[in-house]
Amino acid sequence: MKAIIATTVFGVIMMFAGLWVNDKKSIAGLATFLFAALLGVTIWDLTTTSVNSPKSLFNDMLRSEHYSLWFNTIMTGCSLLYVLLMGKEVQKVGKYVSEYFALIFFILCGLYLLSMYNNLLMMFIGIEILSIPQYILAGSDKRNLKSSEASLKYFLMGAFSTGILLMGITLLYGAARTFNITEMVTLMHSDALNPLALAGILFIMIAFSFKVSAAPMHMWTPDVYDGSPTVFTAFMATVVKSAAFFAFLRLFQVSFNSLSEHWVMVLAIITAATLLVGNVTAVFQQSVKRMLAYSSIAQAGFMLFAVLAVNAVAWQGIIIYAVAYSVATIGIFAVLVKLKDYTYDGFNGLAQREPLLAFVTTIFLFSLAGIPLTGGFMAKYYVLLAVVQQGQLMWLVIFALLMAAISVYYYFRVIIAMYFKAGTPEISSPVTGGDKFMLVVTCALVILLGVLPQLFLTKV
Amino acid sequence: MSLFLEISFSAMANGLHNWLAGSISNATLVSVTEMAIAGVSLLLFLVPLCFFLGYMERKVAAFMQIRLGPNRVGPKGTLQIVADTVKLLFKEGLTPNASDKFLFNLAPIIVVVTSMLAMAPIAFAKNFQIWDINIGVLYVSAISSLAVIGILMAGWSSYNKYSLLGAMRSGAQIVSYELSVGLSLISIVILTGSLRMSDIVASQADGWWIIKGHIPVIISFVIFLIASTAEINRAPFDLAEAEQELTAGFHTEYSGMKFAMFLLAEYINLFIVSAIAATLFLGGWMPFHLGNWSFFNNVMDYIPGSLWFMGKTFLIIFIIMQFRWTFPRLRVDQLLTLEWKYLLPISMVNVIIVTMMAIFGWHL
């Protein structure tokens, strides 16, 4: 709860900073400081809540369970990492630097709501708070037509999926007569089931699939991720997506667990389609940024495994996947914004010119592909383990492994371009010592995740 | 308070109700008949009212410009407006060929109907109201904000650039000034603690809000007058029909009866706005009382409530009509600056002050 208040206040502080501070650098510095402070607040929240007794807040609107607070802390840490790596690039997007940071703080407010909600109303508000700043950030580069297109497309699609979500919530309310997701559980048994609830679950599932860009509803993702300013794509594809997944998992784990026989197959097909579309289409991309958009769809397919497996390991899986994926992707985007040309050819010969950049990029790509000793491997291991423990859907696990093998192809294309092709990559902004230090830290995090994943896990 | 007019209005309504209930057995039919009677009597009230307002407008204009005004048709020109109406009725109602004919013909009806609907909760006298809805104030502001839809329809369906421009201006104007109107209404609602018109009037039995509420209420009264003048598109805020720039604005293509309907709606809106101001700030049908002067208060009580209400309403109408000949028309940017940079911040601060006043009981 303290984190929600803090992030709102910090957002407002950033808004006023835009009024009083004209220097973009000091605004970014202030934002970095506030993100660090926010991390402190989330840790404070975490340490003051006991593991076994979740606190119910405001008539059970929120429930601060330990794993929610842990997720909050980790995602705030990722945001801090993001600002440290890319704070400089945010300044280049446009005039309203302080507003961009304010919006990111508000997004984090939505994230905290989504990790702690215990009421469908709070979930809805959380999703909206998460989404609306993103539409704005997507369109923040007003000199670029593609950015405006991305913003509009994202907004229209998002508004549409929100409508579907509301429809689902309405049907669910009609069946359960409550918005409270834990009270709802008593009505969610196959014998006393109102069929309206099933339709509601279907609608909510579709809406969440929109938000996390799962396969039949993924159409907006490549255009939006490609068109938005690269710095903001990095944030959208990582922290925000993880938050949507966490909310997805929370609702389906807490409320619809006992009904899993009804929806598991639908979600399994969505997962398979997501893996297929994401991985196969990524192979054919010429732009690395667009490839990363498709790869984020593919990674969403893996994260869906956590939702599919309705057990305790799923929580650990989603958290470790979220952090592994976020850190690696933020790292890659941090390298990407340094380059002028986003095609594969733009990476040609990077190993000669900037050997360190090439090395960390390789590690990040290893992680995304799921090579052992990196965070990505452990993440994939945990989510697949969760499903295997359920003892069903083995075909899907095998299919996922196959798709992971395909993903190696397009991730390694970048590595091949960097190390084995000649060329002189154009660097748009100089790589300073600070940048290198932060990249090495990120890289270390990725490896740490792969070696000691227990550090990032919590008891559920 | 035993006065024949006051009693007779509410007694008439009650008697009618009892008679209908006695003669018709079906309860549904009774309420339907009552609604019909209320509607017809509203029409019978509104048409002469608009005649009078039209005449008054000309006379006030003449008064402001030191001239005589209409003085040929009828005694002192009183029949001039009748002659004008007859002329309008007999003119051909043109419908442009390129227009969206259905919307074009629908627009004036919507404008008139919305302004008539807003009459429902207005208290003409004690216990004499069409519908004493529990959210009367909100109802009026909601319904009156709908007139803009009719105006936009008229402007768009005419297929004429002046009409469209006029409608656009009107839309921007009404949507922005609605906020100030709403906020100044809210200040009285906060003081009264009720949205019901009859409660608001009853709360002013010991003094009108404009006297009881000190300066903050006077501020919101002034803001209400300015903003509602803008909301009904009257000069100096008549950009929607600025004749020098837009021919006649959104009703350029209208003639005959359909044009007369726009005119009718304008006068009804003027009356409603003034009636709301009179009810909320000047006590509606409540007579003017002064402290403990029982003799003075008794004399005041002998004036019927309906006369008090009409007197106050027409006082405000008179003020709004004077605006028209006092201030030059604003430019669009000035119009929006006035609302967003001056009226809205002032009324927001004012609402906070009024809230404090209501909490701590600082009002009289």
Added chain:
Amino acid sequence: MELYDILFWVLSAIAVSCALGVILSRNPVNSVLFLILTFFAISGHYVLMNAQFLAIVNIIVYAGAIMVLFLFVIMLMNLNADVEPQKGQLVQLAGVISGGILFLVVLASIKTAKAEIMDKTSTDIGLISNLGKVLFKEYVLPFEISSVLFLSAMIGAIVIGKKEEVKTSATAKMEHVSE
């Protein structure tokens, strides 16, 4: 049949047919006007449930403000039926089939649902004082948190709406190869 039932059915018929009109009419202005009518019918339903405050707020917010802005924008852009891109036959067919399947699923679930009859007599939850109490006691957190939502929307209006110095030729060059 009581007056209540007659009104209910009339309002429902208006609401459904106008909602159909929104998606079926070719002219966007007509769609918006149909949508306004739909909102009116829904407000009528609120009044039937003795929730006058909700009814009026529905009118103020949707019919009075949002729809007016909609009309505004659509009239400014002057969209017409012929501007709308026509989708191919195959896409239309696919849309019809998938929409029809979804419709069937929802219909089946509603058909077998346990319908609850609304209690007509004793509902005064929609009255403004009760609504205020619920809003500020039980639902105070969503009520307050939604201010963050509005704040970010306002920031968005400023960030996107305000003019920025435009570099004309730079736009095309900054594009990166895609697809």
